[in-house]
Amino acid sequence: AQTVTQSQPEMSVQEAETVTLSCTYDTSESDYYLFWYKQPPSRQMILVIRQEAYKQQNATENRFSVNFQKAAKSFSLKISDSQLGDAAMYFCAYRTSIGSGYALNFGKGTSLLVTP
Amino acid sequence: NAGVTQTPKFRILKIGQSMTLQCAQDMNHNYMYWYRQDPGMGLKLIYYSVGAGITDKGEVPNGYNVSRSTTEDFPLRLELAAPSQTSVYFCASSPSETQYFGPGTRLLVL
Numbered sequence: 001a002q003t004v005t006q007s008q009p010e011m012s013v014q015e016a017e018t019v020t021l022s023c024t025y026d027t028s029e030s031d032y033y034l035f036w037y038k039q040p041p042s043r044q045m046i047l048v049i050r051q052e053a054y055k056q057q058n059a060t061e062n063r064f065s066v067n068f069q070k071a072a073k074s075f076s077l078k079i080s081d082s083q084l085g086d087a088a089m090y091f092c093a094y095r096t097s098i099g100s101g102y103a104l105n106f107g108k109g110t111s112l113l114v115t116p
Numbered sequence: 117n118a119g120v121t122q123t124p125k126f127r128i129l130k131i132g133q134s135m136t137l138q139c140a141q142d143m144n145h146n147y148m149y150w151y152r153q154d155p156g157m158g159l160k161l162i163y164y165s166v167g168a169g170i171t172d173k174g175e176v177p178n179g180y181n182v183s184r185s186t187t188e189d190f191p192l193r194l195e196l197a198a199p200s201q202t203s204v205y206f207c208a209s210s211p212s213e214t215q216y217f218g219p220g221t222r223l224l225v226l
Contacts, residue, residue: 004158033213043204045159045217052213091158095213101147101166103174104215106158 004094006107013082014115020067021077021110023092029053033095034068034075035104040088048090051075079112087114118142120218122207128224129197137192137221139207147210148190150174150182152203153220159206165190197225 004025013019025034036048051059051068058066063083067076079086089111093104123138141148146167151159151174161174165184179201181193190209194201202225208215 035214037217043220043222045206045208045220047214047216050214093158098161098164098174099172100170101164101172102210102213103149103161103164104151104159106160108156108158 004092004105004107006092006110008110009108010111010113012113012115013079013086015082015084017082018078018080019082019112021079021090021092021112023075023077023107025073025075025092025094025105027073027094027096029097034066035093035095036064036066036075036077037091037093037106038086038088039091039109045091049077082114084114084116087112120207120209120216122205122218122221124221125219126222126224128226129194130226131197131199133197134193134195135197135223137194137205137207137223139190139192139218140188141190141207141209141216142188143209143211143216144187145209145211145216146187147212147215148184149208149210149215150180150190150192151206151208152176153206154203162192162205194223199225201225 034051038046089109092107149164150162163182165171207218
């Protein structure tokens with residue numbers, strides 16, 4: 001079974017500081033996709049960043065970047081210059097093949113608190 | 117361009133009642149999905165569709181049914197509501213790798 005583990009239920013960061021959220025996954029596939037989604041109190045699931053496993057270069061989107069370690073099956077999210085609006089649940093997800101389609105396997109999430 | 121829309125936003129059902137959660141997308145995506153999110157958990161796949169007329173079960177399909185008569189719409193049917201179906205339901209669509217989510221429907225079964 002393919003699983004996604006987020007070992008930090010809660011994290012806290014001060015405004016303007018940097019925080020890293022951890023994620024590990026288990027898969028037997030060689031080509032796959034990984035994602036980080038943000039879920040604010042509104043419950044909307046918002047895509048933060050994605051990584052293709054065949055790309056060695058770590059993905060970056062403005063203040064968000066990942067550290068993708070394929071051999072270690074690790075996919076951490078770094079948020080730089082944290083802002084109050086970054087406070088949310090963050091979910092790591094792995095795209096897996098099922099039947100004729102695909103599904104996202106989600107971790108249980110990390111709640112990020114941003115303090116002034 | 118509205119993206120993925122879901123109705124209703126919130127609903128209270130009595131045990132044994134039925135209802136349909138609506139989902140529509142205007143991005144012409146072939147893939148569509150239904151997930152549920154229980155408190156303190158990530159999302160779990162209920163059903164998915166790879167195109168009009170084609171649907172298949174996900175990880176937690178029991179108690180639900182779906183249909184996909186058009187590319188745009190993917191309704192989720194609950195036939196006999198049970199307290200275990202109290203959850204937040206998300207619809208998503210995808211052109212290929214990345215899934216885009218609707219705002220969710222919160223369902224309470226009492």
